[in-house]
Amino acid sequence: MLTAIAIRNYRSILDLKAPLSQLTVITGPNGSGKSNLYKSLRLLAETARGGVVHSLAREGGLESTFWAGPEKLTRSMKAREVEVQGGPRQSRVQLQLGFASDAFSYSITLGLPVPSTSAFSLDPEIKREVIWHGSVCRPASSLVERKGPMVRARDGRQWRVIHEHTPSFTSLFDTLADPVSAPEVFQLREFIRQWRFYDHFRTDKDAPARQPQLGTRTPVLSQDGHDLAAAIQTIMEIGDKALLDGSINDAFPGASIHVGSEADGRFTLYFQQEGLLRPLTAAELSDGTLRYLLLMAALLSPRPPSLMILNEPETSLHPDLLPALARLIARVSEETQVWVVSHASRLIAALNKADHCHSIELEKEFGATKVVDQGMLDEPPWQW
Template sequence: MPKLDRIRISGYKSIRDLDVPLKNQNILIGANGAGKSNIISLFSLLNQMAEGRLRYAVGKAGGLRSILYYGPTKTRHIDIELAFGEIGYACSWEMAEDDGIIFREERAGFLDHGSDERPYGQPAGRQDGQQDDRKPSPDFLESGHRETKLITFAKEPHPEPDWQVSRQLLSSMKSWRAYHFNDTGADSPIKAIEQINDNMYLRSNGSNLAPFLYYLKKVHEEQYNRIRDMVRLIFPRFDDFNLRPMVENTTLIRLEWRERDSDYPFLAHQLSDSILRFICLATVLLQPNPPDLILIDEPELGLHPSAIQVLAALIGSASHRTQVIVATQSAVILDRFEPEDVIVVDRLNGETTARRLDTDELESWLSEYSLSELWEMNIFGGKSSP
């Protein structure tokens, strides 16, 4: 599946209309409240849609009226367009009579770059204008439904390219992961006892960190060793994880670790919150089979500057294997990347805006200042207004 080249969003939360080109490395910078988290949350919503849980996810967010741009009196629907090379997907959501969510329209297929009016193909039908009794092409995936029709079309055993597009889109969006490791307190799911076979992928909140690391140690030892070595780099007392099925129930496992020159097993709650968060982030960025898209919101929170340096390098390395979107306010992370990797997010007149930096525009400044210094000076935006 080609990488996601562009996303267009309108009517969602603080986003009135946003058109963002994407690369493998995408560093979102901006002040608090600019809308970085809103951009990332939309990808999470699309992931839930691909899993057939759109209604649940929207309901949990407070209903569609809660995520419409300035509410239903100002905005009637949310429109989304995605471009993956020559493959396109578009959908539009509006409120149903019961305050739930309904699709105004949904389309998928090969992009028609020669037409701005219908970029994702026309509804199926005969060229003479008469109704066709064949099954509809997935170019037009119908309207009035409450969950994506990609799931329905992906199940159809048709070999034609248009039908395969639905499968590819669904598979890619299902793999997207927006990771949040802010909950590292006493009751954090990362510290809980988990099923040892919950290891297909690292969950967004890190709750299955122990079984996932156990799986990596057994099946992908090279990647496991790299994760361990990164933890040693920022926490020199750390020797290794102590991963083993629980004696009283071998279907369960919990996160344990040990120090250098000791065989005493420590538990996850004996790690600092920042170290535990770094372990999760290193696991995300070094996992052997990453999702098609990794999204991380402010990964630098709580980390020591030296750990952020390592984290920035891991983000850059991961982007060679998959697509990464990181929202940050870290000068350390910003300086690790080129201007073309950076998307400046601002809030202007109440709406979120985003634009990618251009090295040529900043050439005279970059000869004397670092990218983070220019950001602090508010040369290209992304800072709070005075």
């Protein structure tokens, strides 16, 4: 389980450290930085998939993701005694991302390259990566360390170099994830690769989830939800069918679902509501009903991930559906760590009823995202 996340110099996040729980709810007004915190976690996930540099390019390049304010917000600036202003930088401009877990922890530092004649001179470079055991990165707890092109691993009380020519544009997960020579790298890479992100399922009339699709066993719902019918049928056969039926009845009393298979192998989802003489197909469902079914299929995966992140799951849902969704999320979070990014007060209130829920409220202070009422002693221990 992730126990803390730390972000420095990413968009509106100047320096943020936040504790995490089995169920973590991220809240705050519009513009407070919820989306930036969500995107930073996606960037962390890309390190294990070989796509962190490409992800930064899609965001406009590394320089466009840097914190745009002063290097430090002084006490005088916060007291409005002087104007917010910059000055000579005391350190290099770098983007830093990291997390602590109850097993292995990880951080990555990205920066701008040395000016050169290469056509790729604006590509961000990975300057440093560290894997350690425990909550705080100390020399004694470090297991694998990458500085520039060289990677070394701890061997008892000594260090041994395991790679000397790591490209600046690839993570150590791309070159060293070997279960024999670098078991920590391999295990952490597989842990991160299990993370799943779900945001903004399409529910318009042409949404893939509304169309009959060729069905195969689907223990993990796809990002666009096109395999919804196959995912639900998989849950019925090898997953928790009782919880599936209970979640449907909790949200839509008296309703049920089943999946029909055509001769050509296409699956169609049918939704039977109390009082109707025939079931409705996915093409006939309201946006809110279809979205609830998509979230349910994602949450009840027979192959649960190490971490699931739901970004604004309340979109298109009627407020009366939010308590049922919250109960399902709370139930699933007992076995899978779940993040929920939301500004729906009714969903947040229902999630906070769970004993294992931790709520993080964000706000902005002089353009910088911070955790409301979090002092230095409330921050998780962290050292870059």
